[in-house]
Amino acid sequence: MKITGTFLDEISYDIPHQNWDEREWERDFQSMKSIGIDTVILIRCGLRRELAYPSKVLMDRVNGLPPYRDLVDLFLNLAEKYGMTFYFGTYDSGLEPEKIDFQRDLDTNFRVAEEAWERYGRSPAFGGWYLSREIAVQRGRSAEGYAKLGAFCKELSGGLPVLISPFIQGVKANTDLGINASSITLEEHERQWDSIFSCIVGSVDTIAFQDGHVEIHELEGYLRINKKLAEKYHLQCWTNCETFDRDMPIRFLPIKWDKMWRKLKIAEAAGMEKAITFEFSHFMSPNSMYPSAHGLYDRYCEYAGLKNEV
Amino acid sequence: MKITGTFLDEISYDIPHQNWDEREWERDFQSMKSIGIDTVILIRCGLRRELAYPSKVLMDRVNGLPPYRDLVDLFLNLAEKYGMTFYFGTYDSGLEPEKIDFQRDLDTNFRVAEEAWERYGRSPAFGGWYLSREIAVQRGRSAEGYAKLGAFCKELSGGLPVLISPFIQGVKANTDLGINASSITLEEHERQWDSIFSCIVGSVDTIAFQDGHVEIHELEGYLRINKKLAEKYHLQCWTNCETFDRDMPIRFLPIKWDKMWRKLKIAEAAGMEKAITFEFSHFMSPNSMYPSAHGLYDRYCEYAGLKNEV
Amino acid sequence: MKITGTFLDEISYDIPHQNWDEREWERDFQSMKSIGIDTVILIRCGLRRELAYPSKVLMDRVNGLPPYRDLVDLFLNLAEKYGMTFYFGTYDSGLEPEKIDFQRDLDTNFRVAEEAWERYGRSPAFGGWYLSREIAVQRGRSAEGYAKLGAFCKELSGGLPVLISPFIQGVKANTDLGINASSITLEEHERQWDSIFSCIVGSVDTIAFQDGHVEIHELEGYLRINKKLAEKYHLQCWTNCETFDRDMPIRFLPIKWDKMWRKLKIAEAAGMEKAITFEFSHFMSPNSMYPSAHGLYDRYCEYAGLKNEV
Numbered sequence: 021m022k023i024t025g026t027f028l029d030e031i032s033y034d035i036p037h038q039n040w041d042e043r044e045w046e047r048d049f050q051s052m053k054s055i056g057i058d059t060v061i062l063i064r065c066g067l068r069r070e071l072a073y074p075s076k077v078l079m080d081r082v083n084g085l086p087p088y089r090d091l092v093d094l095f096l097n098l099a100e101k102y103g104m105t106f107y108f109g110t111y112d113s114g115l116e117p118e119k120i121d122f123q124r125d126l127d128t129n130f131r132v133a134e135e136a137w138e139r140y141g142r143s144p145a146f147g148g149w150y151l152s153r154e155i156a157v158q159r160g161r162s163a164e165g166y167a168k169l170g171a172f173c174k175e176l177s178g179g180l181p182v183l184i185s186p187f188i189q190g191v192k193a194n195t196d197l198g199i200n201a202s203s204i205t206l207e208e209h210e211r212q213w214d215s216i217f218s219c220i221v222g223s224v225d226t227i228a229f230q231d232g233h234v235e236i237h238e239l240e241g242y243l244r245i246n247k248k249l250a251e252k253y254h255l256q257c258w259t260n261c262e263t264f265d266r267d268m269p270i271r272f273l274p275i276k277w278d279k280m281w282r283k284l285k286i287a288e289a290a291g292m293e294k295a296i297t298f299e300f301s302h303f304m305s306p307n308s309m310y311p312s313a314h315g316l317y318d319r320y321c322e323y324a325g326l327k328n329e330v
Numbered sequence: 331m332k333i334t335g336t337f338l339d340e341i342s343y344d345i346p347h348q349n350w351d352e353r354e355w356e357r358d359f360q361s362m363k364s365i366g367i368d369t370v371i372l373i374r375c376g377l378r379r380e381l382a383y384p385s386k387v388l389m390d391r392v393n394g395l396p397p398y399r400d401l402v403d404l405f406l407n408l409a410e411k412y413g414m415t416f417y418f419g420t421y422d423s424g425l426e427p428e429k430i431d432f433q434r435d436l437d438t439n440f441r442v443a444e445e446a447w448e449r450y451g452r453s454p455a456f457g458g459w460y461l462s463r464e465i466a467v468q469r470g471r472s473a474e475g476y477a478k479l480g481a482f483c484k485e486l487s488g489g490l491p492v493l494i495s496p497f498i499q500g501v502k503a504n505t506d507l508g509i510n511a512s513s514i515t516l517e518e519h520e521r522q523w524d525s526i527f528s529c530i531v532g533s534v535d536t537i538a539f540q541d542g543h544v545e546i547h548e549l550e551g552y553l554r555i556n557k558k559l560a561e562k563y564h565l566q567c568w569t570n571c572e573t574f575d576r577d578m579p580i581r582f583l584p585i586k587w588d589k590m591w592r593k594l595k596i597a598e599a600a601g602m603e604k605a606i607t608f609e610f611s612h613f614m615s616p617n618s619m620y621p622s623a624h625g626l627y628d629r630y631c632e633y634a635g636l637k638n639e640v
Numbered sequence: 641m642k643i644t645g646t647f648l649d650e651i652s653y654d655i656p657h658q659n660w661d662e663r664e665w666e667r668d669f670q671s672m673k674s675i676g677i678d679t680v681i682l683i684r685c686g687l688r689r690e691l692a693y694p695s696k697v698l699m700d701r702v703n704g705l706p707p708y709r710d711l712v713d714l715f716l717n718l719a720e721k722y723g724m725t726f727y728f729g730t731y732d733s734g735l736e737p738e739k740i741d742f743q744r745d746l747d748t749n750f751r752v753a754e755e756a757w758e759r760y761g762r763s764p765a766f767g768g769w770y771l772s773r774e775i776a777v778q779r780g781r782s783a784e785g786y787a788k789l790g791a792f793c794k795e796l797s798g799g800l801p802v803l804i805s806p807f808i809q810g811v812k813a814n815t816d817l818g819i820n821a822s823s824i825t826l827e828e829h830e831r832q833w834d835s836i837f838s839c840i841v842g843s844v845d846t847i848a849f850q851d852g853h854v855e856i857h858e859l860e861g862y863l864r865i866n867k868k869l870a871e872k873y874h875l876q877c878w879t880n881c882e883t884f885d886r887d888m889p890i891r892f893l894p895i896k897w898d899k900m901w902r903k904l905k906i907a908e909a910a911g912m913e914k915a916i917t918f919e920f921s922h923f924m925s926p927n928s929m930y931p932s933a934h935g936l937y938d939r940y941c942e943y944a945g946l947k948n949e950v
Contacts, residue, residue, distance in 0.1 A: 036578045037586035039625025041632075069547070070588070083547065088588045088629075236705065237689070268656045269891040271579040276657035278690070278708045309621035311929035315659025319708075322661075346888045347896035349935025351942075379857070380898070393857065398898045398939075581889045619931035 021288035022324050023261060023304075025059030025296030026052060030091050031067040033112075035264075035272065035302055038309050041089060048307050049098040052300055055317075055326050059296060060099055061183065062109040064152040065092065065132065073139070077131040078111060092136070096143040105147035107183055108136050110169065112152045117160030126168055133173050141177060148181040149173040151224070156189035156233070157204070157212045163219040170223030181225040185260050185298075186213075188242050190234030192266050203234050210245045217253040227255055228296055231283050232262035239283065243290035258294040259287040263303035263316065274303040274312040277319040284323075331598035332634050333571060333614075335369030335606030336362060340401050341377040343422075345574075345582065345612055348619050351399060358617050359408040361627075362610055365636050369606060370409055371493065372419040374462040375402065375442065383449070387441040388421060402446070406453040415457035417493055418446050420479065422462045427470030436478055443483050451487060458491040459483040461534070466499035466543070467514070467522045473529040480533030491535040495570045495608075496523075498552050500544030502576050513544050520555045527563040537565055538606055541593050542572035549593065553600035568604040569597040573613035573626065584613040584622045587629040594633075641908035642944050643881060643924075645679030645916030646672060650711050651687040653732075655884075655892065655922055658929050661709060668927050669718040671937075672920055675946050679916060680719055681803065682729040684772040685712065685752065693759070697751040698731060712756070716763040725767035727803055728756050730789065732772045737780030746788055753793050761797065768801040769793040771844070776809035776853070777824070777832045783839040790843030801845040805880045805918075806833075808862050810854030812886050823854050830865045837873040847875055848916055851903050852882035859903065863910035878914040879907040883923035883936065894923040894932045897939040904943075 029035050038044070052060070065072045071084045073092040078084030092108070099106040110129045113120055133149070140146055151169055155162045170182040187193060189204035204212075217227075229246050231239060243259065250257035261283050264272035287295055302308055304316045321327070339345050348354070362370070375382045381394045383402040388394035402418070409416040421442045423435055443459070450456055461479055465472045480492040497503060499514035514522075527537075539556050541549060553569065560567035571593050574582035597605055612618055614626045631637070649655050658664070672680070685692045691704045693712040698704035712728070719726040731752045733745055753769070760766055771789055775782045790802040807813060809824035824832075837847075849866050851859060863879065870877035881903050884892035907915055922928050924936045941947070 032586075034579050036575055036580055036583040036622060037625075038622050039584065039587045039629055041625075041629060044625065085546065085588075085592065088591055237703065265656055269654050270656055273656040274659065276652075277659045278705075281708055282705065309625075312656060312658050315657075315661075315664065315929075319659055319661060342896075344889050346885055346890055346893040346932060347935075348932050349894065349897045349939055351935075351939060354935065395856065395898075395902065398901055619935075 021284040021292065021295050022056055023295050023297050023300075023320070024056055025061060025258075025294065026057055026300035027061045027063045027296070027298045028091075028095055029063050029299050029302065030072045031064055031070045033067060038302065040301075042094060044307065045094060046098055048301050048305055049102050049104075051306055051317075053102045053104070055321065055324065057104065057300065059105045059107070059294075060095060061107040061150045061296065062092065062095060063150070063298070064109040064112045065136065066111045068112075068114040073136075075132060075135060077128070077135045081128050081131070082111075082113070092140055096140055096145050099145035100143060104145060106143070106145045107148040107150040108140070108146065109150040109152045117153070117155065117162045120160070122161050122165065126165060129169050130172055133169070133176055137176050146177075146180070148183060149177070150183045150185070154185065154187055154230075156187045156193060158216060163216045166216075166220045167223045170220060174223065181256075182223060183226045183228060184220075184224055185228045185230060187230040188233045190238065193233040203238055206241050206245060209242055210249065213246070213249050214252075217249050217255065221253045221255070225256055226258055228258035228260040228294075230260045230262055230298070231287065232264075232266050236279065236282050236286075240286045240290055243287060243292065247291045256293055257291070258296055259283075259292040261287065261295050261297045263297045263299065274308070274310050274316050277316055280316065280320070281323060331594040331602065331605050332366055333594075333605050333607050333610075333630070334366055335371065335568075335604060336367055336610035337371045337373045337606070337608045338401075338405055339373050339609050339612065340382045341374055341380040343373075343377060348612065350611075352404060354617065355404060356408055358611050358615055359412050359414075361616055363412045363414070365627075365631065365634065367414065367610065369415045369417070369604075370405060371417040371460045371606065372402065372405060373460070373608070374419040374422045375446065376421045378422075378424040383446075385442060385445060387438070387445045391438050391441070392421075392423070402450055406450055406455050409455035410453060414455060416453070416455045417458040417460040418450070418456065419460040419462045427463065427465065427472045430470070432471050432475065436475060439479050440482055443479070443486055447486050456487075456490070458493060459487070460493045460495070464495065464497055464540075466497045466503060468526060473526045476526075476530045477533040480530060484533065491566075492533060493536045493538060494530075494534055495538045495540060497540040498543045500548065500552075503543040513548055516551050516555060519552060520559065523556070523559050524562075527559050527565065531563045531565070535566055536568055538568035538570040538604075540570045540572055540608070541597070542574075542576050546589065546592050546596075550596045550600055553597060553602065557601045566603055567601070568606055569593075569602040571597065571605050571607045573607045573609065584618070584620050584626045587626055590626065590630070591633060641904040641912065641915050642676055643915050643917050643920075643940070644676055645681065645878075645914065646677055646920035647681045647683045647916070647918045648711075648715055649683050649919050649922065650692045651684055651690045653687060658922065660921075662714060664927065665714060666718055668921050668925055669722050669724075671926055673722045673724070675937075675941065675944065677724065677920065679725045679727070679914075680715065681727040681770045681916065682712065682715060683770070683918070684729040684732045685756065686731045688732075688734040693756075695752060695755060697748070697755045701748050701751070702731075702733070712760055716760055716765050719765035720763060724765060726763070726765045727768040727770040728760070728766065729770040730772045737773070737775065737782045740780070742781050742785065746785060749789050750792055753789070753796055757796050766797075766800070768803060769797070770803045770805070774805065774807055774850075776807045776813060778836060783836045786836075786840045787843045790840060794843065801876075802843060803846045803848060804840075804844055805848045805850060807850040808853045810858065813853040823858055826861050826865060829862060830869065833866070833869050834872075837869050837875065841873045841875070845876055846878055848878035848880040848914075850880045850882055850918070851907065852884075852886050856899065856902050856906075860906045860910055863907060863912065867911045876913055877911070878916055879903075879912040881907065881915050881917045883917045883919065894928070894930050894936045897936055900936065900940070901943060
């Protein structure tokens with residue numbers, strides 16, 4: 021199982037910025053290309069007031085702040101140059117699903133999608149949409165939001181594929197929330213996602229569950245349910261192999277290679293169709309500001325039989 | 331708006347040490363010089379028992395521990411060599427303003443100032459005093475402390491200027507204290523600092539508020555009040571442009587360039603007379619142990635039209 | 641006082657992984673050798689389900705996960721090549737002493753020791769055992785555990801020495817536990833360890849207390865008690881000079897050199913017979929992913945009169 025896609029963590033939620041600009045990003049796209057990455061996914065085009073491109077819609081509707089650099093333009097140009105498919109991530113208000121004004125939030129993202137398609141839709145690299153809401157179970161009207169926003173994006177763009185990346189309500193998710201609880205049961209996970217998939221089918225094409233919230237020995241069970249449900253609803257089933265370490269007090273540095281290696285083997289055994297990661301540039305790039313990412317890159321290249329640049 | 335001054339974070343309160351000695355510090359002073367920094371400010375000459383110079387006063391009065399290197403001597407020599415003005419930061423007991431023995435703490439700092447002036451006052455680079463107490467509103471007898479210690483230092487040194495760097499009681503200050511509260515109102519901020527300035531006028535020459543505790547869209551309002559009050563009391567009004575990121579779970583790594591860029595534009599619009607930073611060596615130096623500081627340096631140099639060494 | 645030993649932090653409990661493999665580890669053993677390190681101590685051979693070698697015992701008894709690399713084999717080969725003594729660290733279930741099934745945990749470690757001796761006992765570098773349980777006061781049946789496991793290991797291996805590395809119930813230990821308390825008194829520390837030493841004598845040869853949980857001015861008192869008790873029970877008395885900084889919000893980066901320097905001077909004054917560290921590779925190695933470790937290495941080399949490779 022090889023990593024062939026990565027998120028681009030703009031606008032970052034909790035990962036410190038590397039302060040890269042054009043030259044540094046181009047170098048990193050070259051590194052991505054060299055290990056076979058063909059898909060790049062903008063995690064979101066805006067978070068609260070921070071924007072990845074100078075969106076008039078978001079400046080108007082949420083008082084968005086113009087960015088120093090139009091990153092959507094930059095990433096599309098690099099994706100085109102290096103032959104990759106770019107997924108555009110939708111806007112994230114930063115509010116919990118239960119607290120948003122559902123209709124206004126949806127309308128904002130409709131306008132953002134229109135604006136993005138207008139500005140960037142001619143780029144040959146613009147190849148899909150990523151719906152940035154992350155849930156593990158039904159929360160608020162999230163499934164309805166996926167369905168409506170996904171359908172809108174597909175119609176706007178002549179049917180480009182739509183991706184989501186949920187997480188599993190595992191023990192590490194509970195730790196983050198300060199809850200001392202065990203993982204969601206396999207049965208409840210299946211019940212929740214059977215219901216959600218039945219709601220989003222036709223509007224979402226691909227699911228890529230985050231793989232970092234459960235203990236390693238629990239992972240395969242959840243992945244097999246994801247795969248079974250994806251087949252039932254004719255969805256593509258990818259894995260989002262997290263390359264940061266959730267087990268350490270520094271939140272977050274690159275993952276220990278053994279853990280990534282195990283997750284890739286389990287994903288392969290469970291029949292995942294593609295592996296993407298959150299994310300290459302901080303956590304497994306030879307250009308990362310974290311030297312242990314260089315080590316992870318070296319270990320991954322050895323494992324994948326790739327010519328390592330080191 | 332350019333950065334022309336920086337704190338020197340010795341003795342550090344919460345930023346891990348880079349373990350630099352003479353060679354590394356000289357290299358960093360060269361980097362400071364190359365981007366136009368003309369002012370260096372020792373954040374404090376001692377914190378609890380840790381000392382920046384072998385102070386007999388502090389060894390005697392607070393059981394201070396002799397340092398491996400006399401950093402005041404080192405920094406004064408480098409400041410002289412590179413044509414910079416050095417501000418000497420006073421001692422910080424580490425106690426809250428409400429908990430100190432006010433008179434004893436003040437006496438300690440009187441003796442420290444005398445000792446420092448005796449040891450280092452002949453250096454042509456010794457150009458001012460920095461009062462290390464940081465407050466956002468009246469606390470204990472802090473304003474009185476500024477007035478008395480500032481007056482003492484000025485008289486001792488033939489009128490060398492005295493600097494303070496308060497903060498704004500913003501939402502990020504409250505988060506640090508575990509308080510879920512909004513920012514202090516503009517009106518209350520003005521009321522507090524009108525009162526404090528009226529107390530310290532004549533003893534303090536320059537104020538440089540920290541710019542990182544409020545949301546970016548709130549900043550200009552506070553800076554304009556600071557400027558108005560500074561004019562009323564004939565104080566110099568600088569900005570302390572923080573170059574570390576307060577929004578990330580790793581506390582602290584270098585700030586995202588977009589945020590620094592916005593703060594500099596706002597400071598310029600609000601009429602700040604000089605921009606200093608906390609601080610160059612960890613967070614925006616090409617020599618920093620944090621590679622994202624190298625990126626911040628590159629972005630800043632591009633913005634400032636400086637020849638970048640990269 | 642020079643550092644002549646270091647822990648090898650596999651399997652790490654709370655320090656992020658550097659993602660090193662054979663080449664990187666060999667480079668680091670070379671660096672260790674160059675500053676006079678003659679002793680390397682595996683901190684533990686397994687933690688919960690993570691293993692440092694493919695232990696059939698631990699796969700069977702605790703569902704251990706096979707590692708990517710047999711690190712015990714790697715470390716023994718490097719230790720042999722560079723003329724060092726290797727201590728094998730026992731298994732750690734990750735459970736508190738009061739919560740373990742004492743007999744089953746002890747049996748597991750008996751089987752692990754047998755297996756390790758069987759697999760690796762022929763290596764000329766295999767020179768001792770490290771009992772990985774860390775306590776500061778009597779907890780559960782820990783002293784009995786040291787006595788029984790130490791005796792078992794010694795008998796198995798023809799009397800190879802057994803090492804433990806306890807900590808002092810100091811103010812920084814209490815902070816970690818969320819307890820707002822002062823350090824254990826010297827009297828209570830002596831009472832506790834007189835009792836524990838009386839229990840483990842004959843089964844444990846060397847104690848190396850961690851030196852980072854008390855304030856620097858408190859340290860000498862505790863070390864002198866440790867030394868006095870060690871002499872009473874004919875134990876070797878080393879110091880474990882921690883090279884990470886316990887005083888910073890980032891948990892953990894390399895320690896400030898001044899602090900390490902002071903601890904070494906105090907250890908020497910208190911008559912410690914050898915200084916080891918937790919640990920070289922992350923916190924004071926020129927190969928560390930943390931650049932401030934390179935600075936610490938440079939400072940240490942200057943202090944120790946060693947030819948610095950920089």
